[in-house]
Amino acid sequence: SLVDRYGVVADLAIHAPSKGGDDKNHHAHILLTTRKAELDPEQDLVLKDKADIELSNTKRKTLGMGTSQEEIKQIRATWA
Known part of the structure; x- marks a missing residue:
């Protein structure tokens, strides 16, 4: 869902x-690229603009989005 979002x-x-x-302590790490990714016509991976989650809160506000902190809380709730 994070990739699609x-x-x-x-x-x-x-x-x-760990042993002992x-x-x-089962847990997971999810690492995301900071840039949007697309395949070019040759099917090579190309990194594009910053992902929405990486935008500054000032920029997010101009786009009518909530803060990144609010979004991270929502992601964590979804994961839980």
Whole structure:
């Protein structure tokens, strides 16, 4: 959903608890490109403009968007 929402590339790593560690520590890391990504006519990946989540709050306000902090809270709630 993050890839579709922002037009970026995502990398996901899911970690199981470490040996001898807290067995409840399953967690994930999601890394996103800071730029929108597209395939060109030759099917090569091309990075474009900044992703919406990377825009300054000033720019987001001019585009009628909420703050990036509000958006991150929404993403975290969706993930949870």
